[in-house]
Amino acid sequence: MSQQEAPAARPLQMGAKGAYIVRLLMVGDSSCGKTSLVLRFDQNVFSTKFVTTIGVDYRDKMVKIEGAPMRLQLWDTAGQERFRSLTSNFFGRADGFVLCYDISNRPSFDHVIGWMRDIKTRAPPDCDIVLCGNKADLEGDRVVSTEEGRALAEEYGVEFFETSALTGGNVETMFTALAKTIKRRRIDDVEGQQASVTGGNTAGHSVGATSAGGNGTVSLGRGADGADGSAGSGTGRSCC
Numbered sequence: 714m715s716q717q718e719a720p721a722a723r724p725l726q727m728g729a730k731g732a733y734i735v736r737l738l739m740v741g742d743s744s745c746g747k748t749s750l751v752l753r754f755d756q757n758v759f760s761t762k763f764v765t766t767i768g769v770d771y772r773d774k775m776v777k778i779e780g781a782p783m784r785l786q787l788w789d790t791a792g793q794e795r796f797r798s799l800t801s802n803f804f805g806r807a808d809g810f811v812l813c814y815d816i817s818n819r820p821s822f823d824h825v826i827g828w829m830r831d832i833k834t835r836a837p838p839d840c841d842i843v844l845c846g847n848k849a850d851l852e853g854d855r856v857v858s859t860e861e862g863r864a865l866a867e868e869y870g871v872e873f874f875e876t877s878a879l880t881g882g883n884v885e886t887m888f889t890a891l892a893k894t895i896k897r898r899r900i901d902d903v904e905g906q907q908a909s910v911t912g913g914n915t916a917g918h919s920v921g922a923t924s925a926g927g928n929g930t931v932s933l934g935r936g937a938d939g940a941d942g943s944a945g946s947g948t949g950r951s952c953c
């Protein structure tokens with residue numbers, strides 16, 4: 714992937730109400746918490762009920778990212794095989810993906826590879842991805858370590874968060890980070906505004922610390938060895 718040239722990013726579509734339209738798809742195995750993450754982010758609620766998502770659900774969430782109004786369209790897909798061909802029709806129009814697994818469910822983590830393959834074959838090359846290990850509150854049942862999650866994210870060059878829809882930990886941070894990455898690639902870079910951004914690191918995709926007060930377990934890509942300064946190339950440029 715490091716050999717690949719970065720594809721030209723399309724500008725984000727501007728909606729009628731003066732906000733950029735950002736299509737985010739929730740993908741991952743059934744019951745890893747996709748619907749719960751969307752509900753936590755959108756309404757700040759959590760329910761223990763498992764309501765099967767049929768096909769695709771949709772919610773709108775307005776956010777302001779670094780001054781840019783963005784209408785996040787959250788497409789909450791069903792993880793079951795039988796819906797797969799239906800949901801994958803939506804891939805081609807996505808701006809970003811939240812690829813979820815459940816830290817207490819090993820197969821859901823093993824299947825990340827398949828989901829990633831789907832994204833890479835069907836999604837636009839300039840989409841951004843975040844890998845999201847959900848149910849971080851279930852520490853006692855954890856079977857996927859944070860390091861494994863982070864290592865896989867690094868391998869793919871995508872951002873990584875552990876979240877809990879139950880406690881709300883890191884949920885907003887994760888969505889905001891993805892929106893910020895998309896904003897930088899699809900608005901700032903496209904409009905050639907890097908030079909005017911203060912504080913350096915404009916290419917910066919990534920990451921690390923999104924400002925939104927992440928408690929808990931944010932961790933990203935290349936933090937550990939200080940390599941995250943290498944912004945522009947390779948790793949941070951997630952997709953596809």
Ligand SMILES: Nc1nc2c(ncn2[C@@H]2O[C@H](COP(=O)(O)OP(=O)(O)O)[C@@H](O)[C@H]2O)c(=O)[nH]1
Nearest residue numbers: 743744745746747748749760761848877878879
């Ligand atoms: N402990 C815990 N349970 C969760 C969390 N997120 C979702 N769940 C539960 O996991 C089940 C499946 O969640 P759901 O959001 O429907 O998963 P989806 O199939 O991926 O949309 C439900 O019983 C939720 O209450 C979480 O962060 N922590």
Ligand SMILES: [Mg+2]
Nearest residue numbers: 747748765766
């Ligand atoms: Mg669901």
